[in-house]
Amino acid sequence: MEPYLVGVIGIVVMLVMIFAQVPIGVAMGIAGVVTFSVIRGSFEASLTLFGTETVGKIGSPELAIIPLFLLMGSFATVGGLSGDLYRLAQSFIGHVRGGLAMATIGGCAGFGAVCGSSIATASTMTRVSLPEMMSRNYSEKLATGSVAAGGTLGMLIPPSIILVLYGVLTEQFVKTLFVAALLPAVLAVALHLVTIAVLVRRNTEMGPSGPRENWSATGAALKQGWAAILLMFVVTGGIYGGIFSVNESAAVGAFLAFLIALLRGRLTRANFWLALRETASTTSMIYLMVIGASIFTYAVTVSGLPQVMVDGIRATDLPGTWVVLLLMLMYLILGAIFDTISSMVITMPFVFPLILDYGYDPIWWGVLTIMVIEIGMITPPIGMNVFVIKAMLPDTRIGTIYSGVAPFIVADIIRLGIIIAFPAIALFLVDYFGLPR
Amino acid sequence: KELAFAVFIPAASPTIREVYQPWVDWFNEQTEGTDTSIKLFAGGTLGRNPLTQADLVANGVADLTLTVPSYTPGVYPDYDIFELPGYASNTAEGSTAVKEMYEEGLLRGYEDYYMVAVYSSDAYMLHSKPPIESFEDIKDKKFRVAGQIQTAVIDALGGVAQNMSALEMAENIDRGLIDGAMTDASVAKTFRVADVATNHYDANLGILIFAIIMNKEVYEELPQEAKDALAKSRQFIIDRQIASYSAAVAANKEAWASEDGSTLVVPSEADQAKIAEAVKPVVEMVGAEASDGLIDAYSAKLEDIRSR
Amino acid sequence: MHHIEAILIRGSRLTAFLGALFLLLVAGLSVADILVRQITGRPIHGAHDTAALLTIVIVAACFPAGLMERRQIKVTLIEAFVGPLANRIMRIIGELATGFMFLCIAWFLTQHAIKVSGRAEVSMILHWPVGPWWWAAAVLFWACIPAQLYVIIAEIMGRAPAAEEV
Ligand code: NA
Numbered sequence: 001m002e003p004y005l006v007g008v009i010g011i012v013v014m015l016v017m018i019f020a021q022v023p024i025g026v027a028m029g030i031a032g033v034v035t036f037s038v039i040r041g042s043f044e045a046s047l048t049l050f051g052t053e054t055v056g057k058i059g060s061p062e063l064a065i066i067p068l069f070l071l072m073g074s075f076a077t078v079g080g081l082s083g084d085l086y087r088l089a090q091s092f093i094g095h096v097r098g099g100l101a102m103a104t105i106g107g108c109a110g111f112g113a114v115c116g117s118s119i120a121t122a123s124t125m126t127r128v129s130l131p132e133m134m135s136r137n138y139s140e141k142l143a144t145g146s147v148a149a150g151g152t153l154g155m156l157i158p159p160s161i162i163l164v165l166y167g168v169l170t171e172q173f174v175k176t177l178f179v180a181a182l183l184p185a186v187l188a189v190a191l192h193l194v195t196i197a198v199l200v201r202r203n204t205e206m207g208p209s210g211p212r213e214n215w216s217a218t219g220a221a222l223k224q225g226w227a228a229i230l231l232m233f234v235v236t237g238g239i240y241g242g243i244f245s246v247n248e249s250a251a252v253g254a255f256l257a258f259l260i261a262l263l264r265g266r267l268t269r270a271n272f273w274l275a276l277r278e279t280a281s282t283t284s285m286i287y288l289m290v291i292g293a294s295i296f297t298y299a300v301t302v303s304g305l306p307q308v309m310v311d312g313i314r315a316t317d318l319p320g321t322w323v324v325l326l327l328m329l330m331y332l333i334l335g336a337i338f339d340t341i342s343s344m345v346i347t348m349p350f351v352f353p354l355i356l357d358y359g360y361d362p363i364w365w366g367v368l369t370i371m372v373i374e375i376g377m378i379t380p381p382i383g384m385n386v387f388v389i390k391a392m393l394p395d396t397r398i399g400t401i402y403s404g405v406a407p408f409i410v411a412d413i414i415r416l417g418i419i420i421a422f423p424a425i426a427l428f429l430v431d432y433f434g435l436p437r
Numbered sequence: 438k439e440l441a442f443a444v445f446i447p448a449a450s451p452t453i454r455e456v457y458q459p460w461v462d463w464f465n466e467q468t469e470g471t472d473t474s475i476k477l478f479a480g481g482t483l484g485r486n487p488l489t490q491a492d493l494v495a496n497g498v499a500d501l502t503l504t505v506p507s508y509t510p511g512v513y514p515d516y517d518i519f520e521l522p523g524y525a526s527n528t529a530e531g532s533t534a535v536k537e538m539y540e541e542g543l544l545r546g547y548e549d550y551y552m553v554a555v556y557s558s559d560a561y562m563l564h565s566k567p568p569i570e571s572f573e574d575i576k577d578k579k580f581r582v583a584g585q586i587q588t589a590v591i592d593a594l595g596g597v598a599q600n601m602s603a604l605e606m607a608e609n610i611d612r613g614l615i616d617g618a619m620t621d622a623s624v625a626k627t628f629r630v631a632d633v634a635t636n637h638y639d640a641n642l643g644i645l646i647f648a649i650i651m652n653k654e655v656y657e658e659l660p661q662e663a664k665d666a667l668a669k670s671r672q673f674i675i676d677r678q679i680a681s682y683s684a685a686v687a688a689n690k691e692a693w694a695s696e697d698g699s700t701l702v703v704p705s706e707a708d709q710a711k712i713a714e715a716v717k718p719v720v721e722m723v724g725a726e727a728s729d730g731l732i733d734a735y736s737a738k739l740e741d742i743r744s745r
Numbered sequence: 746m747h748h749i750e751a752i753l754i755r756g757s758r759l760t761a762f763l764g765a766l767f768l769l770l771v772a773g774l775s776v777a778d779i780l781v782r783q784i785t786g787r788p789i790h791g792a793h794d795t796a797a798l799l800t801i802v803i804v805a806a807c808f809p810a811g812l813m814e815r816r817q818i819k820v821t822l823i824e825a826f827v828g829p830l831a832n833r834i835m836r837i838i839g840e841l842a843t844g845f846m847f848l849c850i851a852w853f854l855t856q857h858a859i860k861v862s863g864r865a866e867v868s869m870i871l872h873w874p875v876g877p878w879w880w881a882a883a884v885l886f887w888a889c890i891p892a893q894l895y896v897i898i899a900e901i902m903g904r905a906p907a908a909e910e911v
């Protein structure tokens with residue numbers, strides 16, 4: 001049998017295992033080893049991949065950024081920074097119609113700048129902003145929808161775990177990816193705000209306006225929010241300003257978030273335990289996945305399938321734009337089923353060579369990939385952010401959250417189109433700062 | 438059988454284009470008619486970790502692989518001598534010396550593998566953002582290094598050694614986190630160090646050894662045509678390496694010497710003596726770990742090569 | 746069963762906690778390194794080495810608890826469409842597959858530790874032996890085996906994952 005056909009069968013085997021509820025990292029690892037052994041003719045040799053890949057990943061300094069960013073996010077949550085950021089946003093825009101939903105987006109964006117994960121952002125903001133919105137008679141749809149959608153900003157706005165992962169998997173500079181994600185993130189915030197404005201304009205009941213805060217209240221919010229702003233400033237300033245490397249910014253961020261939580265007296269023994277355990281648990285989840293993905297990538301590469309695919313798609317004479325659009329569609333469908341990291345790591349072995357072959361920019365593609373799979377976080381049936389919110393609100397119907405998030409999905413797809421049409425939005429700052437590619 | 442050749446350096450790098458792929462093509466031509474061929478897997482698709490490349494071959498995941506002995510400190514002490522400053526001054530001398538010394542059985546290590554080829558980089562230089570015009574200028578400047586011996590050399594010269602991945606160095610020099618890097622003139626260009634560190638101190642600070650190794654059992658089972666082709670491969674690869682690398686190094690140095698905004702300094706004889714004096718302890722340390730008399734044999738070999 | 750469960754849960758959580766605590770330590774070391782570097786112009790001797798070696802053990806320490814909590818990323822799309830028995834069988838197979846993968850990892854990590862120790866590999870700056878760190882990682886992966894065995898048995902008996910308590 002042609003090796004690439006073995007590769008195809010390997011992918012099918014992996015998918016069957018995944019749908020049979022085998023953990024994705026395990027499914028990829030085992031399917032990869034089996035595929036590899038069929039192609040190379042030695043099961044014994046291919047089993048050693050479990051060893052070499054684990055050694056490579058747990059010893060990798062690039063991947064070590066991920067647990068550090070996770071730790072920073074955990075301490076930021078424990079330290080109550082999400083609440084501060086929300087109140088700060090609220091003091092500026094809380095008085096307009098739908099203002100609290102807008103403040104939620106603002107708070108999510110701010111918290112996204114100190115936390116690398118979308119789920120963490122959604123879950124903390126649910127705790128912080130949802131009660132406020134409900135007490136002001138916001139519709140349940142708008143309230144939950146804005147938290148779910150705002151949560152996705154957590155991984156688009158740097159630091160972002162998934163951008164780090166993309167950088168490691170495709171050998172791109174993480175810092176360059178972070179900078180490239182900045183303007184698209186601004187665009188995301190703007191479009192989310194517009195979406196809310198349009199919604200409340202059409203239906204005033206959805207998000208009544210609150211009282212205008214006076215300057216002293218804004219001052220108080222600023223005073224309370226200084227720690228969050230400091231953390232944001234140090235981490236982003238560190239990355240962009242050149243005082244330390246991305247790795248170091250993660251370490252500084254984690255330590256500073258710890259200090260803030262400690263000095264604020266938020267670090268009870270229980271909280272401390274919780275923050276560390278949460279970090280450890282998520283770390284093991286991500287590493288298992290990365291180890292499995294890396295074994296599977298081997299197998300797919302050795303099978304020669306990516307080359308066959310690239311040649312096949314080339315032969316159709318399809319223009320590059322169509323290829324990009326089809327890939328986007330594929331990710332939207334995958335995003336409906338898989339969680340974000342999964343759909344990225346599962347597809348990377350064949351998609352990335354294709355994109356390079358068509359001459360597209362890997363940095364731009366990285367931002368685009370993050371954006372499209374982040375939509376998957378809020379689409380049914382598997383929308384992780386929606387699940388997280390639902391888990392915290394036992395009385396809310398999941399359908400309500402999904403319908404609340406629908407307008408934001410439309411806005412996200414519009415943003416996707418804008419970035420595809422104007423790659424410069426992602427690449428302008430990269431070129432402006434002359435960052436390495 | 439299709440032999441998998443694992444290479445961890447990026448698929449787009451000049452070495453792949455100008456040395457490995459031509460060699461693989463040549464090998465496959467030589468073995469046409471047999472069922473043996475080599476397939477190149479570049480960019481770490483069979484394993485990204487430069488430190489575990491030899492394991493890939495030992496485990497049978499790949500059949501051939503590119504390894505760098507100095508990346509695993511303490512494991513190949515005989516190969517450490519090539520990283521010492523003041524010996525081989527370019528890739529031709531270094532590659533020839535290491536190949537011949539290996540063939541003469543002077544170098545321990547890699548006994549469990551079939552050595553397909555062994556060759557070297559060009560001589561390390563200091564590339565820095567602030568200018569280095571004399572030996573004294575090295576003092577307290579931070580340089581990116583890779584490996585134990587490079588660390589010891591920079592420390593001995595009065596600089597500050599910093600370990601980081603090759604991908605990070607240009608970025609970190611640009612931001613002033615470090616002042617420069619110790620690499621040869623070709624790597625400085627491919628990893629964009631020269632874009633940000635425009636001052637080049639050409640002080641002959643040692644060479645990096647690369648070894649392409651093959652699983653011995655796999656070798657034993659090859660048809661005679663393949664073994665014959667492999668026997669010629671060591672020279673084939675070295676010739677290619679020297680031709681492409683020397684040209685690239687010469688072009689880069691030429692550009693640095695002539696272009697505005699960049700400088701190329703060759704240390705004076707007095708400075709060279711100072712460097713030699715400063716790194717004496719490193720030479721002694723490496724000599725103590727290496728086989729007896731190996732450094733002297735290396736010097737003799739270089740003299741022999743230069744006299745040809 | 747309850748007794749063993751208690752020991753496994755406590756043990757794995759403590760391990761994870763210590764792992765993350767050391768992660769915080771590495772972060773602190775990094776901060777100290779930056780400060781010292783800014784002030785004196787030289788980084789802390791060996792900070793890089795220490796962080797690199799610690800990271801290996803830190804990451805390995807996260808796994809036993811991760812397994813005990815059964816929090817791996819899964820696709821549960823068809824859960825709703827098949828009967829409870831089919832679901833249970835699938836979950837058991839999934840946990841068996843996980844156990845197999847971790848057994849392989851533990852085994853080959855041990856081989857790696859033996860190899861690294863045997864050739865006396867040392868770290869770049871401090872020249873610390875690298876072997877013991879890999880041994881520690883291997884031990885932590887071996888500790889995953891009883892944890893996963895427990896999970897498999899629990900899954901066969903139809904017991905839910907240990908509840909979150911602090
Ligand atoms: Na973020």
Ligand code: NA
Binds near residue numbers: 336376380384
């Ligand atoms: Na989804």
